[in-house]
Amino acid sequence: MARASYASALWVIAGLSAGVVLGILASLSGSASLFALVRFLEPIGAVFVNAIRMAVVPLVVASLIGGIVSITDERSLTRLGVRSLMVFAALAISAAVFATIIAAPLLARLSIDPLVAEELRKSATAGSSAPVSAPGLAQWFTDLVPANPIKAAADGAMLPLIIFTIGFGVALTKVAAERREGVVRFFSGLADAMMVLVRWVIALAPIGVFALAAPLAARMGVSAAGALLSYILLAAILTVAVLGVLVYPATVLVGGVSAGRLIRACAPAQAVALSSRSTMASLPAMIDAARTLGVPEQVNAFVVPLAASTLRVGSAVGQTVAVLFAARLFNVNIAPLHLVAILIVTVLTTFTVPGIPGGSIVVMVPILIAAGVPADAVGVLLGADVIPDMFRTMANVTGGIAAAAIVGGSRPGDASGRVESDGSREEDLWVRK
Numbered sequence: 001m002a003r004a005s006y007a008s009a010l011w012v013i014a015g016l017s018a019g020v021v022l023g024i025l026a027s028l029s030g031s032a033s034l035f036a037l038v039r040f041l042e043p044i045g046a047v048f049v050n051a052i053r054m055a056v057v058p059l060v061v062a063s064l065i066g067g068i069v070s071i072t073d074e075r076s077l078t079r080l081g082v083r084s085l086m087v088f089a090a091l092a093i094s095a096a097v098f099a100t101i102i103a104a105p106l107l108a109r110l111s112i113d114p115l116v117a118e119e120l121r122k123s124a125t126a127g128s129s130a131p132v133s134a135p136g137l138a139q140w141f142t143d144l145v146p147a148n149p150i151k152a153a154a155d156g157a158m159l160p161l162i163i164f165t166i167g168f169g170v171a172l173t174k175v176a177a178e179r180r181e182g183v184v185r186f187f188s189g190l191a192d193a194m195m196v197l198v199r200w201v202i203a204l205a206p207i208g209v210f211a212l213a214a215p216l217a218a219r220m221g222v223s224a225a226g227a228l229l230s231y232i233l234l235a236a237i238l239t240v241a242v243l244g245v246l247v248y249p250a251t252v253l254v255g256g257v258s259a260g261r262l263i264r265a266c267a268p269a270q271a272v273a274l275s276s277r278s279t280m281a282s283l284p285a286m287i288d289a290a291r292t293l294g295v296p297e298q299v300n301a302f303v304v305p306l307a308a309s310t311l312r313v314g315s316a317v318g319q320t321v322a323v324l325f326a327a328r329l330f331n332v333n334i335a336p337l338h339l340v341a342i343l344i345v346t347v348l349t350t351f352t353v354p355g356i357p358g359g360s361i362v363v364m365v366p367i368l369i370a371a372g373v374p375a376d377a378v379g380v381l382l383g384a385d386v387i388p389d390m391f392r393t394m395a396n397v398t399g400g401i402a403a404a405a406i407v408g409g410s411r412p413g414d415a416s417g418r419v420e421s422d423g424s425r426e427e428d429l430w431v432r433k
Helices: 002-029 032-072 075-108 114-124 137-143 149-155 158-172 177-203 205-220 223-255 259-276 280-292 297-310 313-329 336-350 365-370 377-383 386-409
Strands: none
Touching (some): 002 032, 002 205, 032 158, 032 177, 032 205, 075 297, 075 336, 075 386, 177 205, 205 377, 223 313, 280 386, 336 365, 365 377
16 A cells, blocks of 8 residues: 555656646746647646545535444443544644644745736636635624535535534434434445545546646746745644644643653554555554553544544644645635634544545645635645645544543543553443443
8 A cells, every 4th residue: 555655646746746847848938839738738627626626525524424423323432432522623723723823924924926826816716706705703603504505515615514514413313223324324325435536536636736737837937846845844844843742742741651652652653654645544553552552442442443534633734734825825815714714614624534645635625715715726735745645644643643542541530441450451431321
């Protein structure tokens, strides 16, 4: 799997590099034939973006409903589930807020010619409706509950759609089992089908990225390479920083493990994550790491697989940096209230990111739309995503191990399922029915 991931990453890098080189050559030479080739590639890039958008909404909705039903349908896991989700939410929110505080002022200093950015934005939004303006507080609050969830999905209003989906999923758990089963199977099948469709689209990423990068580089010239490099470095550095500033200290303080022991335990799983760029591929190593940290087996068996499926600490950082970079690239100003809405959508969306290479970028289209950024930006981000994705996956895996240690180390009293000196394990009373 790691070898295939490397090959895929190399092809995407090759597509991005070839597109940037072609675009810069067209920009510097003014060749009519090269510009004609660039214009020919533009609709191909648009088709690639549309293919991603086509799968995103069904994938997010179906995955979220499946996750809700799988968690709340197990009575014996109520307390453990609530505690786990609280830890997951705290880690994801903290990571997103940290990334926003650091990335926003740094990206504001990114040097991009305003005239070039304006031309790029006009070209990307040609034929679309006017850019979305930041709503007022009353309107923003009212729009959180969609009068028509189907219309919300069609409009790309992801936060109202997610709120509806959460309500629907929770309500579904209260339906009689025999009636619920068919609905759950439908959404499970839908999620599986969308995952297959996403894999097909991602397989075409080298072509799509090439077709999107060439027009971008032709418009921006040499500045395109510098802007993309700034994004890659910032995304990678901040993703590593959030581990040292938030994840490791929280695990040491709440989980009760030493920093050295935590770093050593996480290292094998981090190596798998960096090479495979897949959280799910790292799951066995994550379970071993949690076991090495002394996490009770009952907690380990529940929290680590759940974290591998839903917790995306790295994605909370990566998606935040990506949307801020895209907004800067396309010269879109984000008002403070609008930024709060984007943060909410980002954190909620991280829980539906598929555990595959590039999964965070695949589900970013609704976040971009919420920010008023053209969806075409997803192609640029995907093309520059190989290195950030490696570090994001490493952070996702580390966050999952940390969550297990925190949940396993923050149990009330002695009813903790701790390991006795003779190797036996006490009954974990706090997860009883």
